[in-house]
Amino acid sequence: MRFSPAxxxxxxxxxxxxxxxxxxxxxxxxxxxxxxxxxxxxYVIGVAPALPIxxxxxxxxxxxxxxxxxxxxxxxxxxxxxxxxxxxxxxxxWGFLEGFELVPHLPxxxxxxxxxxxxxxxxxxxxxxxxxxx
Amino acid sequence: xxxxxxxLRAERGWSQQxxxxxxxxxxxxxxxxxxxxxxxxxxxxxxxxxxxxLPIEQVxxxxxxxx
Numbered sequence: 378m379r380f381s382p383a384x385x386x387x388x389x390x391x392x393x394x395x396x397x398x399x400x401x402x403x404x405x406x407x408x409x410x411x412x413x414x415x416x417x418x419x420y421v422i423g424v425a426p427a428l429p430i431x432x433x434x435x436x437x438x439x440x441x442x443x444x445x446x447x448x449x450x451x452x453x454x455x456x457x458x459x460x461x462x463x464x465x466x467x468x469x470x471w472g473f474l475e476g477f478e479l480v481p482h483l484p485x486x487x488x489x490x491x492x493x494x495x496x497x498x499x500x501x502x503x504x505x506x507x508x509x510x511x
Numbered sequence: 512x513x514x515x516x517x518x519l520r521a522e523r524g525w526s527q528q529x530x531x532x533x534x535x536x537x538x539x540x541x542x543x544x545x546x547x548x549x550x551x552x553x554x555x556x557x558x559x560x561x562x563x564x565l566p567i568e569q570v571x572x573x574x575x576x577x578x
Binding site: 379381445446447448449451507508 | 535536537538539540543544548549551552555
């Protein structure tokens with residue numbers, strides 16, 4: 378399968394952001410779980426692994442701006458909507474269950490992971506529904 | 512939306528990829544348009560018609576004409 382130029386740029390950005398995430402996460406976990414850093418520095422180190430994840434959202438938005446192929450852009454937009462629906466639904470349901478102390482507490486960043494996972498589901502369902510409508 | 516893209520392409524001996532390259536879109540786009548799964552925007556529809564040197568209505572079939 379050939380990637381469009383915009384897809385190639387997105388893939389490159391996503392790869393670099395993933396590498397940055399791992400490079401920032403490991404020292405953050407090491408330093409903060411052992412309470413080796415405190416004060417403002419702890420906040421800087423603590424927020425650092427979140428930034429590449431935020432960068433993925435930026436890269437996704439940039440992809441939609443840069444993609445000149447209208448069909449690919451539409452498919453990706455649909456996948457993003459599916460991912461958003463999955464993440465918001467999961468967040469809402471889990472939030473209520475957690476509020477009633479029926480499920481354990483989850484760290485909030487998990488919903489970003491759910492959203493990114495939802496992108497894969499979204500891409501799959503969009504392909505299936507597109508095939509069915511033929 | 513029904514269209515005559517497959518026939519027009521076949522007349523010229525072009526693959527979907529050949530047509531995609533000429534239109535500067537992906538092969539998936541050509542496939543989706545050809546099979547009626549995706550209706551192209553007006554600018555893209557005009558680009559397709561101009562590529563085949565045909566009026567747009569000889570490439571795409573009006574939905575109201577098909578009933």
